[in-house]
Amino acid sequence: MRQSFTLIEVAGIPIRLHWSFLLFLVFMLISGVVGAGLASSLGGLGFIIALFASVTLHELGHSLVARRFGIKVKEITLLPIGGVSQLEEIPDDPRQELLVAIAGPAVSLGLAAVFIAALRATGIAMGLGTIEYLWGGRFVASLASANVILGLFNLIPAFPMDGGRVLRAILAMRMNYLEATRIASSVGQGFAFLFALLGLFTNPWLIFIALFIYMGAGTEERTAEIRRVLGGVPVNRVMTTRFEIVSPTEPLAAVLERAYRGCQDDFPVVEGGVVKGILTKASVLAALHEKGPEISAAEAMQVEFVTLSPTDMLAQVYEKMRGCNCSSLPVVQDGKLVGMVGLENIGRFFAYESAKQKLTREEGDAPGGRVL
Numbered sequence: 001m002r003q004s005f006t007l008i009e010v011a012g013i014p015i016r017l018h019w020s021f022l023l024f025l026v027f028m029l030i031s032g033v034v035g036a037g038l039a040s041s042l043g044g045l046g047f048i049i050a051l052f053a054s055v056t057l058h059e060l061g062h063s064l065v066a067r068r069f070g071i072k073v074k075e076i077t078l079l080p081i082g083g084v085s086q087l088e089e090i091p092d093d094p095r096q097e098l099l100v101a102i103a104g105p106a107v108s109l110g111l112a113a114v115f116i117a118a119l120r121a122t123g124i125a126m127g128l129g130t131i132e133y134l135w136g137g138r139f140v141a142s143l144a145s146a147n148v149i150l151g152l153f154n155l156i157p158a159f160p161m162d163g164g165r166v167l168r169a170i171l172a173m174r175m176n177y178l179e180a181t182r183i184a185s186s187v188g189q190g191f192a193f194l195f196a197l198l199g200l201f202t203n204p205w206l207i208f209i210a211l212f213i214y215m216g217a218g219t220e221e222r223t224a225e226i227r228r229v230l231g232g233v234p235v236n237r238v239m240t241t242r243f244e245i246v247s248p249t250e251p252l253a254a255v256l257e258r259a260y261r262g263c264q265d266d267f268p269v270v271e272g273g274v275v276k277g278i279l280t281k282a283s284v285l286a287a288l289h290e291k292g293p294e295i296s297a298a299e300a301m302q303v304e305f306v307t308l309s310p311t312d313m314l315a316q317v318y319e320k321m322r323g324c325n326c327s328s329l330p331v332v333q334d335g336k337l338v339g340m341v342g343l344e345n346i347g348r349f350f351a352y353e354s355a356k357q358k359l360t361r362e363e364g365d366a367p368g369g370r371v372l
Helices: 019-036 038-068 094-126 139-154 162-172 177-201 205-230 252-261 281-290 314-324 343-365
Strands: 004-010 013-018 073-079 082-087 267-271 274-279 328-333 336-342
Touching (some): 038 082, 038 139, 094 139, 162 205, 205 314, 252 267, 252 281, 267 336, 314 328
Parallel strands (some): 013 073
Antiparallel strands (some): 004 013, 328 336
């Protein structure tokens, strides 16, 4: 079962809707009908849809600025808790990260300004230029208020909100990336404790937000550590050159037999030394379910895939693999397949290299050199 489906495509970026969002809309509609009647619930449902249109524009702000810096955007996914822009990588330049991060809140606050200006103009025309009209419970006024909240909330300097990335980008202009991330993560965790404390005495929803912020801060710090260890390491240092390839005409049943006997999940489909597609575990399972094991590899393979160069840096490769949800990618040189890199290869390198670097730091800190 696919977890999301494409709703629309804007500027070449697919806007996808997670299935849980549809359940959320149904739940809100039923709750509204039971509690306030059909007319009121339809109005509330319309507001939620309009609010998520604003969230989509917020995410498009991030995505379009990222594309200006050459960063590929896979998609935007709408969830009940908001939107997520899936960028292939985080900008290395802190100034670029600052502009990408601040673009979303800028769009939200810009939308709020447009709504407020429209309300003021309408209020003057109708003779209703009052604060009550401007900030009342009417549709556009509520949407303006929601966009102000969305913009300002995302500027809180705490991961995973945009404000956390803004803070890190500013700090990274004055110190190394990892140290900037650690400070920004600590600030974010401080906000998490504050929200949790407030939630105990006011709104329990704040406790959920606190948990979300605390976990997001920890994730960003771990990701920064991974980037530090993998930074400057080329793909050819960890790629494997021992792997099985598949012919486009080979039956899927034969590929399954290879998978049973080995530890390889993803198979490059190669013809004349050129990669024509990738047989991933997911694509094989989908093909088995839909067409059976007698089809050819060419009928089951993914024809859209990312390729790597032997000189690509592992830090960027890791982010690309996370962005495209890939477990392994082919390494191509002069149009020919020369290797494969998987998350397992990268994870193994990270574990050994980080342990080695930690030992080196401890030896340097110990008086008199290495302690035996």
